[in-house]
Amino acid sequence: MPDTTLADLAHEVRSKNAGPFWVTMEVFLRDAEGYRIAADESFLNERVIAELYRVEESTVQVFRIPSLNVVKISFPRPVSQGSLRDRDMHAGQHHVPLARLPVRRDDR
Amino acid sequence: MGTEPVKSVRVLTPSGMLGAGWDHATIERGIALGADVISIDGGSTDSGPHYLGSATAKTTAKAVARDLRSLFTAAAEAGIPVIVGSCGTSGTDRGVDWVAGIAAEVMAEEGLDLTVAKIYSEQNAADLKEHLNAGRVHPLPPLGELRAETLESCTHIVGAMGHEPIVAALRAGAQVVLAGRATDTAVAAAYPLMMGMPAGPTWHAAKIVECGGQCTTNPRAGGVLATIDADGFTIEPLDPTVSCTPITVAAHMLYETVNPFEMREPDGTLDVRDARYTALDDRIVRVEGSKFHVAGQYTIKLEGARVTGYETMSFAAIRDPLILADVDAWAELMRTMIRQRVGQTLGLADGEYAFDLRLYGHNAVLDDLEPESGPPREVGVMLLVNAPDQATATAVAKVANPLMLHLPAPGMDYLPSFAFASSPAEVERGAAYEFVLNHVVDCDDPLSLFRIELGENTRA
Numbered sequence: 001m002p003d004t005t006l007a008d009l010a011h012e013v014r015s016k017n018a019g020p021f022w023v024t025m026e027v028f029l030r031d032a033e034g035y036r037i038a039a040d041e042s043f044l045n046e047r048v049i050a051e052l053y054r055v056e057e058s059t060v061q062v063f064r065i066p067s068l069n070v071v072k073i074s075f076p077r078p079v080s081q082g083s084l085r086d087r088d089m090h091a092g093q094h095h096v097p098l099a100r101l102p103v104r105r106d107d108r
Numbered sequence: 109m110g111t112e113p114v115k116s117v118r119v120l121t122p123s124g125m126l127g128a129g130w131d132h133a134t135i136e137r138g139i140a141l142g143a144d145v146i147s148i149d150g151g152s153t154d155s156g157p158h159y160l161g162s163a164t165a166k167t168t169a170k171a172v173a174r175d176l177r178s179l180f181t182a183a184a185e186a187g188i189p190v191i192v193g194s195c196g197t198s199g200t201d202r203g204v205d206w207v208a209g210i211a212a213e214v215m216a217e218e219g220l221d222l223t224v225a226k227i228y229s230e231q232n233a234a235d236l237k238e239h240l241n242a243g244r245v246h247p248l249p250p251l252g253e254l255r256a257e258t259l260e261s262c263t264h265i266v267g268a269m270g271h272e273p274i275v276a277a278l279r280a281g282a283q284v285v286l287a288g289r290a291t292d293t294a295v296a297a298a299y300p301l302m303m304g305m306p307a308g309p310t311w312h313a314a315k316i317v318e319c320g321g322q323c324t325t326n327p328r329a330g331g332v333l334a335t336i337d338a339d340g341f342t343i344e345p346l347d348p349t350v351s352c353t354p355i356t357v358a359a360h361m362l363y364e365t366v367n368p369f370e371m372r373e374p375d376g377t378l379d380v381r382d383a384r385y386t387a388l389d390d391r392i393v394r395v396e397g398s399k400f401h402v403a404g405q406y407t408i409k410l411e412g413a414r415v416t417g418y419e420t421m422s423f424a425a426i427r428d429p430l431i432l433a434d435v436d437a438w439a440e441l442m443r444t445m446i447r448q449r450v451g452q453t454l455g456l457a458d459g460e461y462a463f464d465l466r467l468y469g470h471n472a473v474l475d476d477l478e479p480e481s482g483p484p485r486e487v488g489v490m491l492l493v494n495a496p497d498q499a500t501a502t503a504v505a506k507v508a509n510p511l512m513l514h515l516p517a518p519g520m521d522y523l524p525s526f527a528f529a530s531s532p533a534e535v536e537r538g539a540a541y542e543f544v545l546n547h548v549v550d551c552d553d554p555l556s557l558f559r560i561e562l563g564e565n566t567r568a
Contacts (some may be wrong), residue, residue, distance in 0.1 A: 018366045020153050020411075020543040021250055026362050053477060059250065063368050068358055074366040076250035080542050083416065084158040084464050085492045089156045093473045100479050 003102035009034035015095035020081045023091040024074040035069040052097045117300040118144045124319035124329035126150040126175050127167030128144035134330030135182045145299035146190045152196035160198035161263050161413035161541030176214045177342035184220050191285045199266045199289025201230040207286050222284045225277035228559040229266045229288030233259040244550040251546040262412035274298035280562050292318040305336045307400035311378040313341040323360035324351045340396035352393045354385035371418035376402040405550050412545035417494040419537040420501040424512045425527040427486045431517045438517045444510045453507050461495040505534045
């Protein structure tokens with residue numbers, strides 16, 4: 001059996017441009033229990049995102065919004081929008097590595 | 109324009125973008141609900157730097173004409189203004205004139221005689237250099253200090269206006285305002301602010317309505333109506349089968365924003381930390397507690413794009429499981445072979461052109477962030493070449509063409525043939541652009557970077 005992932009706890013995981021220079025991602029958790037896991041700073045934090053997306057840890061911003069059961073993450077776009085190396089103009093598919101993040105069994 | 113204070117202002121937003129289309133019945137419904145103004149965004153930077161760099165629109169004239177006809181006929185009958193922001197996708201002067209030309213045709217066909225204001229937002233590098241030298245230009249993260257050469261390298265630069273130029277146009281008697289680049293929110297905020305509504309609820313409502321139906325339970329449905337008053341605002345969908353809920357409305361504050369609690373406008377910052385979202389019934393949401401902190405310094409954000417080169421693309425596909433068993437090794441060999449052949453045939457060094465080889469079906473979207481592995485069933489191979497001129501970009505793609513057709517995988521002792529998607533295989537994409545400005549200019553006068561033309565004096 002594959003591990004439980006963040007996507008399994010979420011109603012939706014999405015990513016999008018926030019202007020030409022930033023990527024932003026949101027995890028909409030299904031319930032408060034899922035939110036408790038996703039919002040746990042020892043599980044999901046700036047360092048984890050920096051490793052997952054190969055960006056500088058100090059540039060990552062994580063926002064936790066309990067009233068919506070949402071964790072939101074923003075970081076500067078590593079590849080300039082529209083450049084030769086940009087394969088995702090709207091950064092709309094960048095959520096996948098985050099969505100696939102395994103949730104430890106003892107967290108469940 | 110009456111001078112009587114009003115208790116509330118109703119803003120109708122039919123869609124997130126002019127030219128996207130909607131059911132005209134939803135506009136009629138918004139008018140019947142008492143809309144005081146129709147506001148709609150005509151563009152953004154969302155789709156990339158091409159539109160600003162080339163001063164062309166993402167939408168078609170036919171779709172824009174259809175939408176303007178729907179707006180103008182309804183607004184003229186109701187006697188309310190129409191405000192369009194970021195005309196022509198990027199809000200260049202050409203974009204404003206393009207929408208103005210379509211608007212004039214629509215009005216002529218419909219027998220309407222509405223007073224049109226055009227607000228031009230394009231900036232020239234020489235004027236901006238004066239601001240730069242005077243220390244009035246500041247970078248926004250993640251960009252650094254601006255250099256004068258960067259300004260000079262841009263094909264087009266626009267400033268994102270706040271609500272003030274739009275208000276000035278309305279006060280001058282405009283019934284239709286066609287604005288160049290404006291903040292997405294200023295388009296919806298202008299009229300309620302002019303009518304004395306408080307800044308907190310107004311800017312928050314403007315952010316929620318900017319994408320039309322996206323703050324509802326069915327983002328495919330038509331637009332929304334926001335009613336702003338002294339204490340907050342309510343929001344409801346124009347499609348009676350769709351709902352706004354506290355979650356759908358609050359969640360929209362997260363969309364395309366770096367920070368979900370704050371949003372900077374030219375004259376200050378919207379702060380929604382203490383906003384409360386309450387369902388008034390199963391379709392309408394009330395929002396209270398939104399604040400606006402006026403900034404010490406008024407700033408206008410700049411957007412600029414420049415040419416990075418010219419691109420040529422070619423596309424072939426692989427279905428052979430022998431190659432796909434280790435397609436990364438094949439792609440690596442392809443990269444080496446392209447460089448070698450281009451050097452041999454065109455005499456170009458690696459630094460004189462660039463290319464990206466993308467394996468669609470394998471890792472094209474996420475590249476080295478791709479978490480999956482294992483042989484794919486089929487792979488589309490896109491070669492995208494960038495060079496200082498179109499002829500060179502195409503020459504590189506043509507040199508790569510036999511390899512795109514026949515390159516054997518490492519260790520393979522026969523010649524495979526791949527599936528080209530088109531003939532000729534090369535597609536010339538023209539100029540490629542990048543955004544290079546993410547800076548603000550300190551302005552003492554909100555109108556100083558913008559030019560308003562009212563009435564018949566068309567520049568088109």
